[in-house]
Amino acid sequence: MANDEKVNVAIVSEGLQSHINPTLRFAKRLLSKGVNSVTIITTEVARDRMLKNNTPNPHSQIQFEFFSDGLSIDFDRNKDMKTFVDSLHSVGTKNLSTLITNLTKVQQNKYSCMIVDPLVYPAIDIAFDHGIPCALFWLQPCVLFSLCYRYFNNINSFPNLDDPNEKVILPGLPALDVSDVPSYMLPSAPSHLKQILVNMCKVLDKVKWVFAISFFELEEETVKSMDSLAPMYPIGPLVSEFMLGEEKEKINSQGNSILEWLDTRESSSVIYISFGTVILLSQEQVDNIALALKKSEKSFLWVVKGYENVLPQGFVEETKGRGLVVTWCEQEKVLLHPSVGCFVTHCGWNSMLETVVAGVPVIAYPKWLDQPASAKVIVKKFGNGVVVNYGEDRVASAEEMERCIKEVMEAPSAGEIKQRAIELKVAAKKALEENGSSGKNISQFVNELKNVP
Numbered sequence: 491m492a493n494d495e496k497v498n499v500a501i502v503s504e505g506l507q508s509h510i511n512p513t514l515r516f517a518k519r520l521l522s523k524g525v526n527s528v529t530i531i532t533t534e535v536a537r538d539r540m541l542k543n544n545t546p547n548p549h550s551q552i553q554f555e556f557f558s559d560g561l562s563i564d565f566d567r568n569k570d571m572k573t574f575v576d577s578l579h580s581v582g583t584k585n586l587s588t589l590i591t592n593l594t595k596v597q598q599n600k601y602s603c604m605i606v607d608p609l610v611y612p613a614i615d616i617a618f619d620h621g622i623p624c625a626l627f628w629l630q631p632c633v634l635f636s637l638c639y640r641y642f643n644n645i646n647s648f649p650n651l652d653d654p655n656e657k658v659i660l661p662g663l664p665a666l667d668v669s670d671v672p673s674y675m676l677p678s679a680p681s682h683l684k685q686i687l688v689n690m691c692k693v694l695d696k697v698k699w700v701f702a703i704s705f706f707e708l709e710e711e712t713v714k715s716m717d718s719l720a721p722m723y724p725i726g727p728l729v730s731e732f733m734l735g736e737e738k739e740k741i742n743s744q745g746n747s748i749l750e751w752l753d754t755r756e757s758s759s760v761i762y763i764s765f766g767t768v769i770l771l772s773q774e775q776v777d778n779i780a781l782a783l784k785k786s787e788k789s790f791l792w793v794v795k796g797y798e799n800v801l802p803q804g805f806v807e808e809t810k811g812r813g814l815v816v817t818w819c820e821q822e823k824v825l826l827h828p829s830v831g832c833f834v835t836h837c838g839w840n841s842m843l844e845t846v847v848a849g850v851p852v853i854a855y856p857k858w859l860d861q862p863a864s865a866k867v868i869v870k871k872f873g874n875g876v877v878v879n880y881g882e883d884r885v886a887s888a889e890e891m892e893r894c895i896k897e898v899m900e901a902p903s904a905g906e907i908k909q910r911a912i913e914l915k916v917a918a919k920k921a922l923e924e925n926g927s928s929g930k931n932i933s934q935f936v937n938e939l940k941n942v943p
């Protein structure tokens with residue numbers, strides 16, 4: 491391609507908010523490095539949400555194109571994932587193929603690359619058929635990609651995951667127990683999620699780049715270990731511009747009752763507890779956390795989803811003055827608030843990257859999917875927090891929660907843990923600089939598209 495030719499990139503993304511957010515962030519980074527335009531191809535569900543929320547156009551060089559996943563807009567995709575995924579990969583794929591064919595007929599849409607979200611992996615074949623170079627956009631930790639790749643391609647005789655006593659040994663990482671591996675990978679658990687990964691792995695030979703929202707320094711060993719298999723290029727941490735301080739927007743507590751309450755607390759004194767948007771705690775888990783908080787006598791901010799199991803009777807009154815229970819908070823702002831001392835988290839990948847960027851120590855309380863592996867290869871490895879011990883039922887006792895709170899919030903261990911969290915925060919910000927690992931990965935990719943050596 492001649493240097494003066496325009497570089498247009500298409501990103502095919504599932505319409506879930508948690509997929510559109512990183513897609514937009516990646517698109518903006520590509521534009522900042524010299525890509526001329528980005529077309530985000532996503533589902534009509536995303537269009538509907540953007541219309542309802544009056545979402546402004548995020549960037550003049552970003553266009554949207556939409557296809558139907560074959561279900562009505564009102565269909566609850568989270569509730570019935572199987573129907574959703576089946577429809578997305580049958581009717582949705584046909585619609586997507588027609589859309590891409592129509593788009594590529596127009597000369598100005600000549601795409602230099604099509605970047606594909608794993609949930610819409612059929613787009614890889616479509617791009618390939620159109621002769622468009624293709625990339626994968628991995629939205630989970632790199633370690634999960636490594637696990638899936640090695641398992642579904644049976645690299646180095648992957649251990650038998652039916653045996654709970656097996657250990658998964660990956661280069662440079664602590665040994666993972668079978669219980670650390672996402673259950674949908676297990677042979678005994680045929681599921682639509684597993685099928686996505688199996689099918690995605692089958693078309694990976696058509697993919698030239700695998701981008702990840704992580705950053706090299708966070709998952710160095712994993713990234714290096716993929717070099718000879720399916721090289722990964724981390725381009726993150728792909729958290730919001732606000733978290734990275736790029737919007738120069740200072741946290742303004744005024745009118746935000748949660749931040750105003752945090753303003754009244756001492757520096758690094760508040761335990762922040764949230765288990766993301768999906769996990770529901772069991773009554774036993776709620777009771778144990780409540781008891782540990784009560785005994786700790788520390789300030790806390792606890793996000794208890796409105797429909798979750800109830801707090802023990804009298805808990806709110808007994809902890810009045812030092813505790814705040816809410817059904818939702820703006821987590822990014824909370825994590826950046828100087829009063830927050832630690833984060834009790836399920837280790838969802840977004841929460842993990844956000845706490846790393848904010849430099850907040852964690853108490854890792856993972857449940858499933860990528861969470862147990864993240865707790866092990868990030869928190870245990872870097873020491874920016876502690877991982878709770880629990881049995882097969884994954885319920886941490888009140889005593890164990892108390893122990894973790896003490897370790898992360900009280901001297902002498904707290905200082906060391908905070909230091910580790912700050913080191914990771916510095917590494918995260920550095921990665922995105924022009925000469926940082928992620929900055930360089932994006933520049934190299936754009937230069938490759940421009941054919942600049």
Ligand code: UDP
Pocket residue numbers: 508764765766767768769793817818819820821822837838839840841842844
């Ligand atoms: N989140 C938030 N407020 C809350 C709970 C969650 O802003 O009260 C955001 C959080 O900042 C993160 C996302 O929701 O960006 C949760 O994503 P994650 O991958 O951590 O967990 P999931 O919800 O997918 O399990």
